[in-house]
Amino acid sequence: MPAPYFGSCLCGGIQLTVASEPTAVLSCFCEHCSKGAGGTNQIVAKFAQADVNITSGTQLITTYTSTDTCSGAPKAKAFCQMCGAPLWTVPASARGTHLLIRPSLLSEWQHLKPRAEIFVGHRPPWVTPVEGTEQWHGARGN
Template sequence: MAAPYSGRCLCGGIRFTIASEPSAILSCFCEHCSKGAGSTNQIIAKFAHADVKISAGQHLIATYTFITDTSSGAPKAKAFCRTCGAPLWTVPASARGTHLLIRPSLLSEHHFKPQSEIFVGHRPAWATAVEGAEQWQGVRGK
């Protein structure tokens, strides 16, 4: 499936569309993503913020901001649904106003395969790397 994509939170209160393809698809093993996903890692699709349109439930979007406990040391916001608690997207300081790091599982079609895996030093020993994906000890490119 290709853009546009439609997505929603678990309860359906928040609905949105995305008019573009993701510029990156990542699997992140950092502590924030693991705990936020309730798993070993979280899949993230990086979309242009301008291409994401909230069609319902804007008032249901809540944000938690990590002030300094981040890999960059800069604030990072995580959005979620106030009703069902579903994680929606992350906005690191470097992406503010330009990109949303959206959870592809929210999309009606989520066929995205990670191109990169980050913070792989936190990957459990029993988990294997995604075949063909770049592997990074920290953030992508470092």
């Protein structure tokens, strides 16, 4: 189902709408994303920040800034302070322009298939690549 998307955190305290389609959908196997997802990898969909509207629960959004990143630039990770659900990441390069939202927060997200997998050197050997996706050993372009 195409945009608009409606979404919420696990407890429903934070609700949002997204008016556009993502410009990219990625699966990331880096250490930060794996830990943040509580699994082998994390799926993110890159949306224009201007198209994301938090309709309720802004007071529940908490941010953790990681400074030990591969790029050396900080990235902010937002989550719900009530249920702990990860919401989005904002790398320094996207600050003010894009949010890397967790697609599973959104309604009808299942068609948002990753177009690329990054940091695949960290992928466990028992996890197979998503068919037809670009494979990067580091960040995209590496």
